[in-house]
Amino acid sequence: MCGIVAYIGHQQAYPIILKGLKRLEYRGYDSAGIALLNGVVNLYKKKGKVADLEESIYEPVPGSTVGVGHTRWATHGEPSDRNAHPHTTSDNELVIVHNGIIENYGAIKKELIRTGHSFSSDTDSEVLIHFIQEIQINNRCSLEEAVRIALSKVIGAYAIVILSKNDPDILIAARKSSPLVIGVGNGEYFLASDASPIIEYTNEVVYLNDNELAILRRDKLVVKDINNITTTPYIHTLEMDLESIEKGGFDHYMMKEIFEQPRSIRDCMRGRLNASRGYLMLGGIREYANKLKEARRIVMIACGTSWHSCLVAEYFFEEFCRIPVEVEYASEFRYRNPVIHEGDVIFAVSQSGETADTLAAIEMAKEKGAIVFGVCNVVGSSIARASHEGAYTHAGPEIGVASTKAFTAQLIILNMIALRLAHERGTIREQDFRTLLVEMETIPDKVEKVLKNNDKIRELAGIYKNVSNFLYLGRGYNFPVALEGALKLKEISYIHAEGYPAAEMKHGPIALIDDDMPVVFIATQDSTYDKVVSNIQEVRARKGKVIAVVTEGDVIIREMADHVIEIPAVNEALTPLVAVIPLQLLAYHIAVMRGCDVDQPRNLAKSVTVE
Numbered sequence: 001m002c003g004i005v006a007y008i009g010h011q012q013a014y015p016i017i018l019k020g021l022k023r024l025e026y027r028g029y030d031s032a033g034i035a036l037l038n039g040v041v042n043l044y045k046k047k048g049k050v051a052d053l054e055e056s057i058y059e060p061v062p063g064s065t066v067g068v069g070h071t072r073w074a075t076h077g078e079p080s081d082r083n084a085h086p087h088t089t090s091d092n093e094l095v096i097v098h099n100g101i102i103e104n105y106g107a108i109k110k111e112l113i114r115t116g117h118s119f120s121s122d123t124d125s126e127v128l129i130h131f132i133q134e135i136q137i138n139n140r141c142s143l144e145e146a147v148r149i150a151l152s153k154v155i156g157a158y159a160i161v162i163l164s165k166n167d168p169d170i171l172i173a174a175r176k177s178s179p180l181v182i183g184v185g186n187g188e189y190f191l192a193s194d195a196s197p198i199i200e201y202t203n204e205v206v207y208l209n210d211n212e213l214a215i216l217r218r219d220k221l222v223v224k225d226i227n228n229i230t231t232t233p234y235i236h237t238l239e240m241d242l243e244s245i246e247k248g249g250f251d252h253y254m255m256k257e258i259f260e261q262p263r264s265i266r267d268c269m270r271g272r273l274n275a276s277r278g279y280l281m282l283g284g285i286r287e288y289a290n291k292l293k294e295a296r297r298i299v300m301i302a303c304g305t306s307w308h309s310c311l312v313a314e315y316f317f318e319e320f321c322r323i324p325v326e327v328e329y330a331s332e333f334r335y336r337n338p339v340i341h342e343g344d345v346i347f348a349v350s351q352s353g354e355t356a357d358t359l360a361a362i363e364m365a366k367e368k369g370a371i372v373f374g375v376c377n378v379v380g381s382s383i384a385r386a387s388h389e390g391a392y393t394h395a396g397p398e399i400g401v402a403s404t405k406a407f408t409a410q411l412i413i414l415n416m417i418a419l420r421l422a423h424e425r426g427t428i429r430e431q432d433f434r435t436l437l438v439e440m441e442t443i444p445d446k447v448e449k450v451l452k453n454n455d456k457i458r459e460l461a462g463i464y465k466n467v468s469n470f471l472y473l474g475r476g477y478n479f480p481v482a483l484e485g486a487l488k489l490k491e492i493s494y495i496h497a498e499g500y501p502a503a504e505m506k507h508g509p510i511a512l513i514d515d516d517m518p519v520v521f522i523a524t525q526d527s528t529y530d531k532v533v534s535n536i537q538e539v540r541a542r543k544g545k546v547i548a549v550v551t552e553g554d555v556i557i558r559e560m561a562d563h564v565i566e567i568p569a570v571n572e573a574l575t576p577l578v579a580v581i582p583l584q585l586l587a588y589h590i591a592v593m594r595g596c597d598v599d600q601p602r603n604l605a606k607s608v609t610v611e
Helices: 013-023 050-056 105-114 124-139 143-153 253-259 261-269 289-293 304-323 356-367 380-384 405-425 428-449 452-462 476-493 502-507 529-541 556-560 570-591
Strands: 002-010 031-037 041-047 066-072 094-102 154-163 167-176 183-186 189-192 204-207 212-217 220-227 300-302 323-330 345-348 373-374 389-392 469-476 496-501 518-522 545-551 561-567
Touching: 002 013, 002 094, 002 167, 013 031, 013 050, 013 066, 013 189, 013 389, 031 050, 041 050, 041 066, 050 204, 066 094, 066 154, 066 167, 066 405, 094 124, 105 124, 124 143, 124 154, 143 154, 143 212, 167 189, 167 405, 189 212, 253 261, 261 405, 261 428, 289 373, 289 405, 300 304, 304 345, 304 405, 304 476, 304 570, 323 380, 345 356, 345 380, 345 405, 356 373, 356 380, 373 380, 373 405, 405 428, 405 570, 428 561, 428 570, 452 545, 452 561, 452 570, 469 476, 469 502, 469 529, 476 496, 476 518, 476 570, 496 502, 502 529, 518 529, 518 570, 529 545, 529 556, 545 556, 545 570, 561 570
Parallel strands: 300 323, 300 345, 345 373, 373 389, 469 496, 469 518, 518 545, 545 561
Antiparallel strands: 002 066, 002 189, 031 041, 031 066, 094 154, 154 167, 167 212, 183 189, 183 204, 212 220
16 A cells, blocks of 8 residues: 655656556555655645546656655545645655654644644644654754654654755655665666566665665665664565566456466466475475474464465365464454464465564564464565565566455465475375375466356356345355455455355355345365255255356256356365356456456555555
């Protein structure tokens, strides 16, 4: 949520910043703005989309080689032109863009008003830039020193970039619990909330750590910690390319990412799994491998779709590793007093690697002596760096706000970790181990086969695009798939949908079923098949509309359901990797037919980096 772009160098800043803001639109936002230095501060802000900002700039943009831009997701103050970033001091000498929340801004603002400051917005970010100016004036210090002092006194999370009219050849940036990436060019630097606005210009980046400041001039980068000690920045080489963040001929990023799943699943397994050799290894788990092997309890923490992938993994770990697993919402885990013993193993799962609640839960778990394994997609992300060890999913950039390939990629990684662990613990027969390796290698081909049903699923979406409610039901490994299917539908189509264990239908949800209620069953031929058939009959008896995801060749449910979507036969433990695909497509097509913005659903952000 929220996005920062900044530039200092020899090129014109405006087109770089504007294009960067468009690349960050997927993060979720409600207003946008740009500030450029050209002897004076040229400030442009607008509620709405980046396109609205661009359209509102009637006059020619002045030439400038330094500037900042921002997309805002409202926290303090409603979405409006005046609350949009960037924010300035009253004399327009200092400019700030800020992601995060300054929790003690109220007390600071009260004191600043007492000393004569006035404010033109409702935001905590404007308070911060006034605070920095007050410190600079009172202490007669440099801007860099004023920023450092101010940040030592504020409470909260931030990624900030500051520019000064009085020193147009410098940008100052800092971060704490909110991501900020520096792109290293030739006599130029780029700053952004993630790498997507940067990759077009350079593949060399520096990831700022918590409590670090960066002082950027056109030919020099200096990084210091909050105590003014200079550190040596490590330059990473980005693996992504420009093509990976384009739509590639699809109408939406979400559709592109659904269709990328055969490739992304293969990339997850590449170099890690070889069924013919019975080989399974994850290079990111070495030093703490014995701690994992000896674990008496595993706790998985995540949010949203990542939480659903953990629910599936819970079944897999417990069945094959014989270790008790608990799956926790990170947002709840961090605010109660969970029982964590030294040596407990925590899996922190996040697509972006920047989810604020998950990061906070990691720190709490580490303080209590737990070992943390991170599973995320973004190299160099905060969760990757905060974890003891872990694994990247290597799924490639996911731009659509509603996660699709992240779910299957996380699940493949977690399944591989579980299989490796089960093999080392001796809790799985060698024959079953090798069978599952072979089955996992077939998953990409089976996903490709399901994707060929796209046209049929589009037709089905046309039938149900105008309903008000959906119910999704599954059992065993497919119960979390029902949850994920319901989440996808409500995220992007705004249709109310709920997922339940099929056996729980009689404990309440059955009261909702009538001839206007479509019920989606994940009804593959597994150990719970007969029970699911009975559940379908109960829905039919109450005139509910049955949409069933079934195993190829199923004739029993075909006779009972109003609609069936076939998927290839899959080992029961791996079924979610294939069964989720038609649910993603169904949600996508219904949302498109309803005229919804599937890539940027209302009120949602891709990465929740503030509470």
